[in-house]
Amino acid sequence: MSETTIGGIAGRMPKFVRRADPAVLTAFACIVLLLFVGSLYSRSFLSPEYLLQQLKVASFLGVIATGMMLVILLGQIDLSVPWSVAAGAMMACAAAAYGPVGVALAIPFGIFCGVAIGVVNGIGVAYLRIPSMIITLATNAVAQGLMVVYTGGFSPQDSATRAMRYLATGFAIPGVPNAVVIWALIGAAMVFVLTRTGFGRTVYGIGNRERAAYLSGIDTRRVVLIAFAVSGGLSAFGGVLLAGYASKAAQSMGDAYLLPSIAAVVLGGTSILGGRGSYLGTVAGVILITLLQSILSVMQMPEAGRQIIYGVVIVAMLLLYGRAPASR
């Protein structure tokens, strides 16, 4: 739809503008707009320290949204993010309580737990053909149940290891927080996988039409399984980083990441039906969401107002450019 409507105008524009996705451009335009509004509100909004701080906060969401994007590109969705995040954080902290070996294995163990959740999701979606939003809700409930039994219903007492704190808050490169570096590395790996490998092309293919991909001789079920496992692992890794940032895990730490991760991916122009979208858009979406949250908190908006504005903005932006084509 978008190609045909803007074809006339776009024909006269420079090549790099013509090739860009209008959704990604809109998202970046909104970022500029938000920065402008923010700078009217407070001078320090455009200072490098503040922007770097925002980028650091954004990187946690960025890591989680990367996994979500992979799943959404398949035309599926992963609603098990909240407790994958919490399970990753809690299990990493829990492992740290078991001596030096536990400390060394804390981060891999946290990620492993997320991958395990993702594998259950993937088996349900790919092999049992259960709708992804249902099976991921169910595994989310099971993960929550396991964590409640493990922690006894309270926030766990174990604290994050030094390595986790270093990853989330340290500076390996002077001036650039480690969390941002990690997001950049994961993002670069994702771009490579999506655009340069067979796996990535298959993901787009399945998102467009799984039947066609299957008939082309691709083991689509294996690809779906791997994508869900990666999504679970990245959610858990996001949780590990968050635990390092706050130096401990908390019961409902993941709840605040479900809607933002979906919103970031969808606002970045990735079709919720799958098969279309770029990682650049997701980056734009993540930054957009983080800035929006930041401005609302700078304005001292209470939680209630934040939730309302948040939902309204997402629906409004989707109505602008995320609509399904008119049927027939």
Next chain:
Amino acid sequence: MKDWRYWLAEQRGTLLAFGIFIVMFTIYTSNHPAGFTANVVQTASNKGVLLAFVAMAQTLVVITAGIDLSVGMIFLLTNCLASWLVIGTGIETAFGVVAVLGTGLLCGAINGAIVIYGRLQPIVTTIATGAVYFGIALLLRPFPGGSVNEDLADALTGRLFGVVPASLVALLAVVLVVWMPFSRSVLGRAAYAAGSSEMAAYMSGVPIRRGKFAAYALAGLLAAIGGLFLTFFTYTGEAAYASGNAYTLFSIAAVVLGGVSLFGGKGSAIGAIFGALAFRTIGDLLFVFDFDPLWQPLFQGVILLIAVSLGAFALFRVRNRLEWFL
């Protein structure tokens, strides 16, 4: 095939849910220290009815092959609103009830308008509108509190003639007033047809848009009835995020247990009601067997996982592998 066999095939899911519920409830009451008494039944029905209303709401949307992840939040919003409005003299209370139900209807209608006329995906839309509804609920009740007309509340949560739980009678009344007319009307058939095959329904001139819109709006209304009853049981309003999410999740579990197909076009709200009652009873079984309450979330999660996995048995009937990919 004879008529009764068609009827049996149509009602299979509902009957199965009814059977599961009867078995579970028998196990529950026979192990309950007080046994099968009016008190036990009243408590069980009061708890079950809340989920039953939310599950009915979810059914209406699921029948159109959509999903409503905001039902739990509409439930919370109307609970908070009722704790402000449903109080005072008879007329004020009546006005409050109408206002609460109207709010629920409006929330559902907003969902429907965005999904159908805005052409957005139901799942993303209802997550976002759910955030908005939760925000409004939090605005109404930053802290738990409020009160409700206690005469009305006691009348609707007590027992009729000392035996029959009034909440069950209210549930029956809602089924007769809302579900029966809707499922037999043109709009209701259109909602089923849209869920079964939207293209075919459109080609046959079925008013699918109006049918789907009515389904979403009525879902909001039913969730509001649930929220009203929650206020009657607790006498307060509370905007608890976790509780809203839990009701959304349990409503999906109840719908699945009740034999409603998540792909749309199949099942009935009656089945979902028995699914909800069965799900609640399963959760309560832990208590009569003296398990630690900490295990309850895990137990309910596992039940949900098993319930949704049961749908996979349909795969064994698939002859052509391409039918995997719908």
